[in-house]
Amino acid sequence: MAPILKIRDLWKKYDGVPAVAGIGFDVSAGSMVGLLGHNGAGKTTTIRIVLDIIQADSGEVSVFGKTVDDKTRNRIGYLPEERGLYAHMAVLDFLLFMGVLRGMPMGNAKKVAVEWLERLELGDRRASLINELSKGNQQKVQLIATLIHDPELMILDEPFSGLDPVNRHTFEKIVVEMRNKGKAVIFSTHVLEQAERLLDEVIMLRKGVAVVQGTMEQVRGEFGRGWLEVRGSGIDKVLSTHPSIVKSRVLNDGTIRCHLGAELDPQSILRALVDSGAVIERFDRVEPSLNDIFLERVGGIAMDSEEADMIPREASA
Numbered sequence: 001m002a003p004i005l006k007i008r009d010l011w012k013k014y015d016g017v018p019a020v021a022g023i024g025f026d027v028s029a030g031s032m033v034g035l036l037g038h039n040g041a042g043k044t045t046t047i048r049i050v051l052d053i054i055q056a057d058s059g060e061v062s063v064f065g066k067t068v069d070d071k072t073r074n075r076i077g078y079l080p081e082e083r084g085l086y087a088h089m090a091v092l093d094f095l096l097f098m099g100v101l102r103g104m105p106m107g108n109a110k111k112v113a114v115e116w117l118e119r120l121e122l123g124d125r126r127a128s129l130i131n132e133l134s135k136g137n138q139q140k141v142q143l144i145a146t147l148i149h150d151p152e153l154m155i156l157d158e159p160f161s162g163l164d165p166v167n168r169h170t171f172e173k174i175v176v177e178m179r180n181k182g183k184a185v186i187f188s189t190h191v192l193e194q195a196e197r198l199l200d201e202v203i204m205l206r207k208g209v210a211v212v213q214g215t216m217e218q219v220r221g222e223f224g225r226g227w228l229e230v231r232g233s234g235i236d237k238v239l240s241t242h243p244s245i246v247k248s249r250v251l252n253d254g255t256i257r258c259h260l261g262a263e264l265d266p267q268s269i270l271r272a273l274v275d276s277g278a279v280i281e282r283f284d285r286v287e288p289s290l291n292d293i294f295l296e297r298v299g300g301i302a303m304d305s306e307e308a309d310m311i312p313r314e315a316s317a
Helices: 043-050 091-099 108-119 135-149 165-180 190-196 216-225 237-240 265-276 290-297
Strands: 003-013 015-028 032-036 059-061 077-081 151-159 184-189 201-206 209-215 227-233 245-250 256-261 279-285
Touching: 003 043, 015 043, 015 059, 015 201, 015 209, 015 256, 032 043, 032 165, 032 190, 043 059, 043 151, 043 184, 059 091, 077 135, 091 108, 091 135, 108 135, 135 151, 135 165, 151 165, 151 237, 165 184, 165 190, 184 190, 190 290, 201 216, 201 290, 209 216, 209 290, 227 265, 237 245, 237 265, 245 290, 256 265, 256 290, 265 279
Parallel strands: 032 184, 032 201, 077 151, 151 184
Antiparallel strands: 003 015, 003 059, 201 209, 227 256, 227 279, 245 256
């Protein structure tokens, strides 16, 4: 089955600086792909190019096997990071307007809008002006506007922004439900814990470059070796100076999570700790979380010269 969204060697520069540098990926029906990265990493730029809001300098973008046009847009649901709401419209009027704009008959749009409002506990706010709602409830209205026409491709830019934990969970259930119904879903997020639960494929961007890309299984397989968690007293000096340890950080409970280099020799670390007289409460090999991989591969925003040399060359260069 052909992918619903296909991107190949996508480039976009501003003042000669790449915002998107050679990105390529597919999103198929029934799958969820996440774009992860710092602000300015290229997530929103990529999404806006897909939607034909801005033009790429080069590369290929196809949705349903062709370039985006007015007909194609009615098969896409887009939730922007900035709230695209008409503040002085009543909630139901706004949703009816969005449904009809997407080609829905008025009666059908009203039926679907009311069902979603009831599900998201906004049934009693249908006559309220949008600017009278809390930020969380405004985000609910925007989600309904994204889904009202039953799109085949959902593009969600920071969909969990401004939500409390309860509503984040509600949004998460809805996004999973859409994926399970065969929708193709692509979203950007800063919430790595949710991304780890939801995503089938992950793309981590740094300065417009995809520095990590693959299915969750592939990413864990590539970066899943050589991680330790150590807790105890007198361990800090050994762990900070041991040659096998590339990076380490302290977790909230005082455990130190370490990433080993190519030597992959946890036994030498254990011997060094014992020989130093450290008291060891925990010493375990662990799989990295998505947050660990993000910190390892994306880390700070700036690239050093060696990393900059890894930016791909444009096909036209």
